Amino acid sequence: xxxxxxxxxxxxxxxLTIIFHISFSSISKILKEMxxxxxxxxxxxxxxxxxxxxxxxxSNCISFIIDGTxxxxxxxxxxxxxxxxxxxxxxxQTMLLVDFEGKIIRFYLLFL
Numbered sequence: 001x002x003x004x005x006x007x008x009x010x011x012x013x014x015x016l017t018i019i020f021h022i023s024f025s026s027i028s029k030i031l032k033e034m035x036x037x038x039x040x041x042x043x044x045x046x047x048x049x050x051x052x053x054x055x056x057x058x059s060n061c062i063s064f065i066i067d068g069t070x071x072x073x074x075x076x077x078x079x080x081x082x083x084x085x086x087x088x089x090x091x092x093q094t095m096l097l098v099d100f101e102g103k104i105i106r107f108y109l110l111f112l
Contacts, residue, residue: 032076066096066097070092072089
């Protein structure tokens with residue numbers, strides 16, 4: 001439930017600690033285990049190809065939107081793969097490629 005709540009509503013870790021009455025590190029451990037599992041399950045429903053012919057009003061060449069999000073995690077090893085110096089935290093990165101109808105075309109979960 002925690003993982004789905006995190007994905008659907010994008011609650012902060014602070015909010016999740018209040019909602020589920022567990023520690024920050026427990027949330028990080030749960031998400032570290034569950035996000036790759038959920039990724040593997042849901043990627044079967046993502047077409048990995050463009051189905052829509054809609055494009056940006058700025059240019060016909062722009063037909064996708066990229067959304068990249070950094071998710072903080074507790075320290076893990078190897079640290080150099082997960083550490084982000086500019087934010088001074090360990091992280092996991094997700095990236096979505098979305099068409100102009102709002103359909104997810106590709107999903108990437110980086111640094112697993």
